[in-house]
Amino acid sequence: xxxxxxxxxxxxxxxxxxxxxxxxxxxxxxxxxxxxxxxxxxxxxxxxxxxxxxxxxxxxxxxxxxxxxxxxxxxxxxxxxxxxxxxxxxxxxxxxxxxxxxxxxxxxxxxxxxxxxxxxxxxxxxxxxxxxxxxxxxxxxxxxxxxxxxxxxxxxxxxxxxxxxxxxxxxxxxxxxxxxxxxxxxxxxxxxxxxxxxxxxxxxxxxxxxxxxxxxxxxxxxxxxxxxxxxxxxxxxxxxxxxxxxxxxxxxxxxxxxxxx
Numbered sequence: 001x002x003x004x005x006x007x008x009x010x011x012x013x014x015x016x017x018x019x020x021x022x023x024x025x026x027x028x029x030x031x032x033x034x035x036x037x038x039x040x041x042x043x044x045x046x047x048x049x050x051x052x053x054x055x056x057x058x059x060x061x062x063x064x065x066x067x068x069x070x071x072x073x074x075x076x077x078x079x080x081x082x083x084x085x086x087x088x089x090x091x092x093x094x095x096x097x098x099x100x101x102x103x104x105x106x107x108x109x110x111x112x113x114x115x116x117x118x119x120x121x122x123x124x125x126x127x128x129x130x131x132x133x134x135x136x137x138x139x140x141x142x143x144x145x146x147x148x149x150x151x152x153x154x155x156x157x158x159x160x161x162x163x164x165x166x167x168x169x170x171x172x173x174x175x176x177x178x179x180x181x182x183x184x185x186x187x188x189x190x191x192x193x194x195x196x197x198x199x200x201x202x203x204x205x206x207x208x209x210x211x212x213x214x215x216x217x218x219x220x221x222x223x224x225x226x227x228x229x230x231x232x233x234x235x236x237x238x239x240x241x242x243x244x245x246x247x248x249x250x251x252x253x254x255x256x257x258x259x260x261x
Contacts, residue, residue: 101258138254140255142154150236181211183207
């Protein structure tokens with residue numbers, strides 16, 4: 001069946017947003033290259049000791065060798081308005097391909113996701129809507145859990161654990177009956193015992209985890225990580241800032257952008 005006018009317009013806007021993000025990424029990489037070039041010239045002028053120390057670097061290592069944080073956008077912790085909760089039909093009952101660009105310790109890494117618009121239509125519709133608004137851009141993944149369960153939690157613009165888009169929704173969709181969330185699971189966070197409290201916060205499971213259901217049920221599984229899980233695992237390996245099992249990650253993780261297709 002041919003797509004409707006509304007569907008064509010939605011696809012056109014989605015494509016335009018994707019192209020805009022690609023331009024932004026190219027410009028960001030260009031700026032990083034300029035900064036690194038300036039630093040290299042400064043090192044040459046300042047003396048040979050710094051140059052000698054970098055003599056073993058490969059050309060492809062330039063961005064990684066830049067000072068920590070050079071490539072990362074400044075983090076905003078202001079509250080954000082995500083607009084109105086979209087209709088679940090906006091998920092189109094299909095699989096969505098998503099690129100989650102994370103800046104970790106000054107280096108941009110991409111985690112590829114697949115969203116299940118058939119089994120979790122409300123969660124997918126909300127996530128896609130927020131992503132296309134740039135809601136997640138320049139926000140920090142604020143929580144890492146390394147014992148009992150193994151998750152990296154993101155999506156709170158305030159980085160406090162209490163922020164959201166100005167709306168909440170439920171009930172829980174597509175929760176596993178056995179409470180097992182395999183490595184690579186993408187799920188929605190919510191308040192304990194409240195199935196109607198989902199908003200913008202989500203978590204990435206980097207190691208098989210059993211997360212017990214509560215009075216509200218389990219947790220909405222709305223996608224999977226298809227590549228880049230090693231990026232999240234590396235963040236987990238570095239632990240939390242205070243060494244606790246539940247806290248802020250030692251390696252700052254900033255969402256640069258989220259592209260949906």
